[in-house]
Amino acid sequence: MAQAERFRKRLIAACVRAQNGRGRVGEDGRPRVDVAIIGAGATGVELSAELRNTAHVLSAYGLHQLDPRRDVHIHVIEAGPRILPALSERVSVETAKLLKKLDVDVLTSERVTEVTPLAVLTASGKHIDADLTVWAAGITAPPVLATLGLPVSRQGQIVVGPTLQSEGDPDIFAFGDCASCPWPEKQTTVPPRAQAAHQQATFLYNALRARLDGRPLPSFAFQDLGSLVSLGHFSAVGSLMGGLIGGSMFIEGLMARVMYTSLYRMHVMALHGAVGMALDTVSHWLRRKTSPRVKLH
Ligand SMILES: Cc1cc2nc3c(=O)[nH]c(=O)nc-3n(C[C@H](O)[C@H](O)[C@H](O)COP(=O)(O)OP(=O)(O)OC[C@H]3O[C@@H](n4cnc5c(N)ncnc54)[C@H](O)[C@@H]3O)c2cc1C
Known part of the structure; x- marks a missing residue:
């Protein structure tokens, strides 16, 4: 800030x-x-x-x-x-x-x-x-990760396998931006994105339950749902992927802009519920009408 x-x-x-x-x-x-x-x-x-x-x-x-x-x-x-x-x-x-x-x-x-x-x-x-x-040339993980005695990637992320267990110690799990997790289909690592962190959180919840029950750990498979890039008030560009549309679909212009805004609203709903999201939307709309677009002082 x-x-x-x-x-x-x-x-x-x-x-x-x-x-x-x-x-x-x-x-x-x-x-x-x-x-x-x-x-x-x-x-x-x-x-x-x-x-x-x-x-x-x-x-x-x-x-x-x-x-x-x-x-x-x-x-x-x-x-x-x-x-x-x-x-x-x-x-x-x-x-x-x-x-x-x-x-x-x-x-x-x-x-x-x-x-x-x-x-x-x-x-x-x-x-x-x-x-x-x-x-704006990329991210690195917090330096503390390199001091833990676990293998880290070039970006300083903890190197994990498909079960999200760290390569240095199977009792230590890592996920989200701080983990370097394999993405075999693309022969690379899972990108440091919110959708990856979200999928890994859900996966890990189930995986840790399986471990506590003495069941074998499943493997994480990242599902790329696409990306949207906002170009301010002007437009947005992106691609959507997934089973529903049967592959990858390019979108741009107003439709991409509406989807970008809707995604944000979905995140607010996940945190605050439908009523909270509706109230937040109204409050946002009112503030836009009464506040300057750029703070000058
Ligand atoms: C400018 C920007 C735009 C982005 N836009 C998108 C987007 O449009 N779509 C998308 O999918 N992804 C986007 N991302 C990436 C997305 O924000 C991250 O991938 C996602 O937040 C990762 O979640 P995380 O929980 O792993 O890490 P974070 O969200 O970074 O959460 C980690 C938290 O840990 C805290 N923390 C760090 N060190 C310590 C410590 N030593 N002790 C205690 N707490 C600590 C941090 O303060 C932070 O709150 C964007 C990232 C940036 C920087």
Whole structure:
């Protein structure tokens, strides 16, 4: 929260400086603000679209000298050959097209080698101006896991087998983001996602009951239900998978946006029940009507 708050204040300060002619000026003589996001996974991509929206709102709230499209430059820098490397190529291609429409500068096959206070440098020698830089290039597990004497992955996750027992000690189970669990069908490990953590929690509940009853432990099989990437108020893109639709289905636009919002509502319902979810939805709707879209102070 503290980091997000610091980022918000610095973004507004950079835009106000640019508006008042105290910031940097581009070759075209116009004020400019540059934001560099390192990593084009779902986090980096979603942030870039949200920031484009924020720039529009800031402009509407009084920073009239600042043209949100021309003057606020958003760069997404990815080391791999395409954005959203963990998702299907189609989702990646369609998302790249939508980001282009939002004037987000997407750089692929560019490995960041240095971050200075005002720029990001890449291995190919590119120098990208950056008033603000956001690191969104993946996660690592808490360092404490590496001190437990159990085998850990490159990301510092506890290495577990298909029963979610750690490889170092069968009495220690791990699941969710802190576990590196095999995903044999894809010859990789289960991705660090909420849907995986949720499936593993349900699995583990049953597995631990089986163990207490002296029955053999079952094996965990991750079922990828698909992914949705939100592009702010503009759109969403994703793919749905599963037995119901008989494979994988690409979705985008309003339908994907509605599904993204519905997923959030389903999570609220799981936590607070149907009545709680309905009340939360009404309260959210009222707050949206009365609160500013961007907090300015
Ligand atoms: C920006 C962002 C967006 C994401 N969006 C999506 C998405 O759209 N869909 C999706 O499926 N997944 C998404 N994820 C991934 C998803 O949030 C995680 O996979 C999921 O939360 C993993 O659940 P978990 O319980 O393993 O870990 P967490 O949800 O991280 O919970 C671990 C908890 O343990 C606490 N903790 C850590 N160390 C200690 C300690 N030493 N002692 C006590 N407590 C400790 C932490 O504070 C935390 O509350 C996103 C992640 C990020 C960062």
